[in-house]
Amino acid sequence: MSIVSETLNSANAAATSSDRIVIDGLDHRFGESVHAASNVSLTFAPGEFVSIVGPSGCGKTTVLNLLAGLIKVQTGTLSIFGKPPKAGRHDVAYMLARDCLFPWLTAERNAEFGAEIRGMDRAKRKSRARELLEAVGLKGFEESYPKALSHGMRQRVALARTFCLESPLLLMDEPFGALDAQTKLQLEEVLLSLWMKERRNVVFITHDLAEAITLSDRVIVMSSRPGRVIADIPIDLPRPRSVSALQKDPAYHRLYAQVWEQLEMGLKS
Numbered sequence: 656m657s658i659v660s661e662t663l664n665s666a667n668a669a670a671t672s673s674d675r676i677v678i679d680g681l682d683h684r685f686g687e688s689v690h691a692a693s694n695v696s697l698t699f700a701p702g703e704f705v706s707i708v709g710p711s712g713c714g715k716t717t718v719l720n721l722l723a724g725l726i727k728v729q730t731g732t733l734s735i736f737g738k739p740p741k742a743g744r745h746d747v748a749y750m751l752a753r754d755c756l757f758p759w760l761t762a763e764r765n766a767e768f769g770a771e772i773r774g775m776d777r778a779k780r781k782s783r784a785r786e787l788l789e790a791v792g793l794k795g796f797e798e799s800y801p802k803a804l805s806h807g808m809r810q811r812v813a814l815a816r817t818f819c820l821e822s823p824l825l826l827m828d829e830p831f832g833a834l835d836a837q838t839k840l841q842l843e844e845v846l847l848s849l850w851m852k853e854r855r856n857v858v859f860i861t862h863d864l865a866e867a868i869t870l871s872d873r874v875i876v877m878s879s880r881p882g883r884v885i886a887d888i889p890i891d892l893p894r895p896r897s898v899s900a901l902q903k904d905p906a907y908h909r910l911y912a913q914v915w916e917q918l919e920m921g922l923k924s
């Protein structure tokens with residue numbers, strides 16, 4: 656593990672275990688032949704936005720699924736706010752590249768659906784869903800059904816639904832990976848502004864280094880399989896950030912080169 660990572664992890668250790676996410680010595684295999692993740696240790700401080708990048712098949716989704724409690728931990732320990740992962744925890748929300756909206760529900764009903772299942776009061780979830788749909792740029796589309804929305808608009812609804820859950824940990828697996836470049840930039844701005852208001856923990860998986868740097872407090876680089884953490888790079892760009900303004904910032908380009916270099920090393924190792 657790098658010096659940077661050790662420093663960050665020891666700084667994070669100052670937080671109490673009930674307010675942080677800790678992955679310690681995680682190792683995961685699928686059957687005899689696939690060694691997906693090896694000795695992954697990470698600590699996420701309260702409210703941190705952390706992206707994980709790495710070559711295809713290096714175990715990023717596996718780490719996320721383990722945090723979500725969707726697959727069983729084999730080796731190592733995971734602790735989310737002081738408790739082991741468990742599927743269906745109310746303090747964890749998961750967002751995927753597919754919007755997974757229900758076609759028979761309007762945008763508003765889709766946005767409030769998870770909160771409804773989790774028992775949030777009707778008036779509260781309705782007002783929150785409306786507020787979030789407006790925040791993601793869908794004011795006026797509350798009563799529209801998914802079939803009448805573009806792919807980008809549906810993913811906006813999915814983003815509103817994720818934030819409507821009020822979970823302090825958001826697990827996001829390439830949530831904008833299937834969008835065109837322009838819509839992706841717009842949704843990154845939306846995510847940044849939602850996150851700035853509420854500062855939840857986000858673990859964000861992406862193949863897009865620009866996206867990882869723009870959004871995150873730290874970028875974790877994993878090696879090719881079995882995925883190991885080979886770099887933990889703090890992104891010290893000031894906030895609030897503007898996705899478009901960063902494109903002209905030399906500090907942003909230096910970070911991009913640094914993450915890219917680590918990723919290349921990870922591909923070779």
Ligand SMILES: Nc1ncnc2c1ncn2[C@@H]1O[C@H](COP(=O)(O)OP(=O)(O)OP(=O)(O)O)[C@@H](O)[C@H]1O
Nearest residue numbers: 685689691709710711712713714715716717718880
């Ligand atoms: N349920 C499973 N059963 C068997 N093998 C699996 C399973 N899930 C993942 N794998 C394998 O584990 C390895 C890591 O997969 P994972 O999806 O975590 O990688 P990833 O880094 O998220 O990949 P990508 O960037 O392409 O989405 C891959 O070789 C994959 O084929």
